[in-house]
Amino acid sequence: MAVRDPAFWWTPPDRSGLASFCLAPLAAIYGAVAAARMRRPGVRAGAPVICVGNFTLGGAGKTPLAIWLARMLTDTGATPALLSRGYGGSLTGPVRVDPASHSARDVGDEPLLLARAAATIVSHDRVAGAAAAIDAGASTVIMDDGLQNSALAKDLTIAVVDGARGVGNGRVFPAGPLRAPLAAQMPHVDALMVIGDGGGARAVIDAASSAGARVFYGCLEPDRAALTSLHARKALAFAGIGNPEKFFATLGEAGIEAPVRRAFPDHHRYGAADAAALIAQADRDDLDLLTTEKDLARMAGDPQLANLAARAKALPVVLAVRDAAEFRGFVLSKIRR
Structure with a gap:
């Protein structure tokens, strides 16, 4: 079951408190194992592999970012395929995602969005997934996640960082949000994509620059066409993603009034009780229901959620890359070697 991140993960190290301190021994073990796994050599796929x-x-x-890369490569005449582990889905794969027949319970929520941009393969075994993608005609494989998984050799690895939250208290799970020590991860990264202004990510930006990684910037922008219909009424906004506050902030920046906001854990699987409560509050307060594309x-x-899905609207967001031409040239130079 998905749970919310502890608040101390995202506070400065000197204010992380007793819980983070007490979890430090477990974090040391977890970090050492993760770092050792990252050092293992990976299998070559037979086509360029980009890891996001x-x-x-x-x-x-x-x-x-994975969607941006897939569309950019398609524009150059390449045939990209997206590779996902399919978190939250029941299928282990390799299987090609078909939005017409697969649900999030089958393949997870993210692959359903990825499949709109390019052929998408779900596979718990990333080597087998890459092989399936190439057998299906892919000229480039884009991994959505997998920085800490060394099974598949990568030609280009881009680490995405939330510009406001950075890497939180800088400690390894469970004492903090890091999947492995930052010093162990950075040598495997070719570029950093900072989403947002970067004010909260200064430490990781400096670390990336010192390690020789390129630093690029982007921001998530709401789809302009969708905004027109969403401005008319106030909304009850809800989200079960990694950082719901980012979604709520996007609404505010877009001028959408959301006096009621409900945050759920990442990858939250909504149930009948959730649906009934959200609909009842929206009706009581005369609000539209507004959520993310992933949540929708x-x-x-799911028949239990049919009414909620019909009532809720999604605000699509797209990545806008600053200095897009420079970033495009960097990516192409790496995978054409």
Whole structure:
């Protein structure tokens, strides 16, 4: 079951408190194992592999970047395929995602969004997944997540960082949000994509620059066409993603009034009680129901959530990359070697 991140993960190290301190021994063990796994050599796929990952648990913007890369490569005449582990889904794969027949319970929510941009393979075994993608005609494989998984050799690894939260208290799970010590992860990273202004990510930006990784910046922008219909009424906004506050902030920046906001854990699987409570409050307060594309995808195909899915609207967001031409040239130079 998905749980919320502890608040102390995202506070400065000197204010992380007793819980983080007491968890330090477990974090040391977890970090050592994760770092050792990252040092293992990976299998070559037979086609360029781009990994879009992040240093921490939770959301940072990997999926929008993976979609941006897939569309950019398609524009160059390449045939990209997206590779996902399919977190939250029951299928181990390799299986090609078919949004017409698969639900989030089958393949997870993120692959349903990825499949809109390019062929998407779900596979718990990333080597087998890459092989399936190439057998299906892919000229480049884009991994959504997998920075800490060394099974598949990568030609380009881009770490995505939330510009506001950075890497939190800088400690390894469970004492903090890092999946492995930052010093162990950084040598495997070719570039950093900072989503947002970067004010909270100064330490990791400096670490990336010192390690020789390129630093790029982007921001998540709401789809302009969708905004027109969403401005008319106030909303009850709800989200079960890695950082719901980022979604709520996006609404505010877009001028959408959301006096009621409900945050759920990442990858939250909504139930009948959730649906009934959200609909009842929206009706009581005369509010529209507004959520993310991932949350809406997670509801699809569940009869218990049919009413909520029909009532809720999603605000699509897209990644806007600063200095996009420079970033595009960097990516292409890496995978054409």
